[in-house]
Amino acid sequence: MTPRRGGAAGGRASRVRRAVILGVSVVLAAGALTASPASAYLPGPVDDPLRTAGVALAADAAADTGIAFGACPKDSGLAAPVQCGKVKVPVDYADPGGRRIDLLVSRLRATGPASGRQGALVFNPGGPGAPGLWFPAVGLKSAGPVTRKVWGTAARTYDLIGFDARGVGHSAPISCVRPENYIHAPSPDPRTANAAAQTRERAKARGIADGCGRRSASMLGHMTSADMARDLDVIRAALHETRLNYYGVSYGTYLGAVYATLFPRHVRRMVLDSVVNPDPQGVWYGANLSQDVAFEGRWADWRAWAARYDSVYGLGSTASRVQASFDLAMRKLAKKPAGGTVGPGELHAAAENAAYYDQRWVTFAHQLSRYLHGDDKPLVAAEAPDRSGAKAAENGDAVYLAVQCTDAAWPRDWGTWDRDNSRLALRHPFETWPNAWMNLPCATWPARAGEPVDVGAWSAELPPVLLTQSERDAATPYEGALELHRRLQGSRLVTEVGRGSHGLVSIWNACLVSRVDRYLTSGDVGDADARCAGHPVPVPSGTLGAKDANTGRYY
Structure with a gap:
């Protein structure tokens, strides 16, 4: 409303x-x-x-x-030399003289010589709803060795700029549910869609949508990706940059693509990592159905890996036996939650994380293995809900819904949801219904939905854009990168072959990183697309952990 x-x-x-x-x-x-x-x-x-x-x-x-940079808020976890400042933007760009809000922006000055400085590099980590204020910390000496290698060139060449997008964190945060009522644990198996589950989840979704309308009415109609892209241009101006250097990950790629469409002549350099499919026909209902198919494949990757190391984890020597072990754990947790707080819903969330990032394969395999062997302590320690983080988590989910539910129209009738997801779940059960329940508030969303931006219009006005993508990414399936590549004339696509980690910015892959570094330094995207061999997957070093060949760290 x-x-x-x-x-x-x-x-x-x-x-x-x-x-x-x-x-x-x-x-x-x-x-x-x-x-x-x-x-x-x-x-x-x-x-x-x-x-x-x-x-x-x-x-x-x-x-x-401009931006009066100074000390960052105490609860941001950022200290000097990182600085923070505010930028005012209109809530409604059709009414720029109306209500305005403050966006909090963070900055780390370029560490290299002034002669090599190329301006500011603005970063968005995705979500939608993920806070981005932390980003400049990747340029500090205290950052981990892999982070320093990945971001070394950028930190020397650019002022690193993070920000909390509108509605997020320190930037006029929105809310749909009282944070103290947000966490309900243990939670049931989210793959279930029987009559009882449908009744429960539909009522929950209506309650969330109604709560968003009550608690965040003044912002709810102005949380689209186009609104956030307009905010980016105001931030660019406040930084006194005539053109924007931008690095977007996951949803941040869609935000960047929308920005490039609305402001094609304001783009200088743009890296889009793990690409959201910008096809207006899929934003966002269809995109989530595509995710469900991709997650099934990525979940199969983890099961095959766990089966390969059956001698370490004892989860089964084939992918189907690993699946049986997982299903057994889900049934056991439904009867008796671990530690009283970790039920099948929490275990499934841990499995989702493993499907997102192979850096989490080891820890998830260890938790599941120890639980099935009678020790629930690792599982409880890692997956028990952290109530101290409820406010931030609820805010992130509120922004996620506010953006996706208003960017484009969603089906309003339950019959469409039931038909589409029931069919899909027959072959892709891992993520189909969990994804549907997450997005179901959009069916009764109180704010009017807009029309998706036709991404790529006027792309001939753009300088070359660099896209990076892993082939088996579940959260942003590979066909999305191909679609955006087609829509952005002159863009180049760097593919990590045979891997599926989401957000290649966190991965050390020398082939991929060298392409990104060259682009950020010179604007050179190369003469052709590139295919980089995948980074090494983790290799177990014993029942209590493994050495990740990508990072060299033990887990």
Whole structure:
């Protein structure tokens, strides 16, 4: 639900709108050539003129104000030399004179010589809903050895810029559920879709959607990816950068693609890592169904790996026997939760994490193995809900829903959900219903959904964009990278062959990292796409752990 305006506020808003509408003709006629360099741009074809002018006004104001960087909030975990500052943006870009919110931005100055500095590199970690304020810490000497290797070139060459997107963390956070009521543990098997589960989950989803409408009404209609892309342009202007250098991971790739579509002439360099499929026909209902298929394949990868090391974990010598061990643990936890808090839902969440990242294969195999051998301590220690993190977790889920439910229309009738997911779950049971339950609040979402951005319009105006993707990524299936590659003229795709870890920014793969480093340094994307051999998967070193051949660390 969007708030109504009236009285004096309504009059002020209408005056601002009239001024903005008049300004649109000037912006469009003159190509914004008379605006300040930080805010000037020729608008793309997909944004409406009112919001185009609203962004121009907000960016111009941000360029004049800049960012007063200083100490970061104590609860951010960031200390000098990382600094933080605020950027003001309108809640509604069609009403730039209305309510504004503060976005918190973090910065680490480039560590290399001034002669080699190439501006600011803005990072978004995805989600949607993941906080990004932490990012500059990857450039500190205290960062881990792999992190330092991956981000070494960027830290020397660019000011590293993180930020909490609108609605997230320190930037006008939204909420759908009271955090103290957010965690319910132990939780049931999310793969179940019998009549009782449907009744329970549908009621839960309606409650979440209603709670979002009650607790976050003033923001809920302004949480689209296009809104966040407009925020990016205001941040760019506040940093006094004429063009944006951007690194996006997961959902951050979609945000970057939307930005590149709305502001094609404001892009300098852009790396999109683990690519969301931008096809408007799939945003977001279809994209989640595609995820379910990919997760089944990735779950099969883990089961095959665990079977290979049956002598270590004793989970079974074939993938089907490993599956039987997992199912047995799910049944046992349903009858008696481990530690009173870890049920089948928590175990499934741990399995999902293993499907996301092969760095977690060892720890998950160890937890499952020890539990089935009578020791639940590793499982409880790792998977028992952390109630101290409930506020941040609830906020992240609220933003996730607010973005995905308003970017595009979702089916409103339960019959469509039931039909599509029931069919898919017959062959892809691992993630189908868990994914459906997560997204079901979109069926009764209180804010009106918009139209997906036609990503890639005017891509001829873009400089070359670099895409990186693993072939077996479950969260962002490979076909999404191919689709965005097709839509962005001149882009290059670097593929990690045969692997499926999500977010290659966290992986040391010399072939892939060298391509990213070369691009960030020179803008050179190469003459052709590249295929890099996959990074080594973990190799167990005993029942209590393994040496990860990628990082050299023991788990």
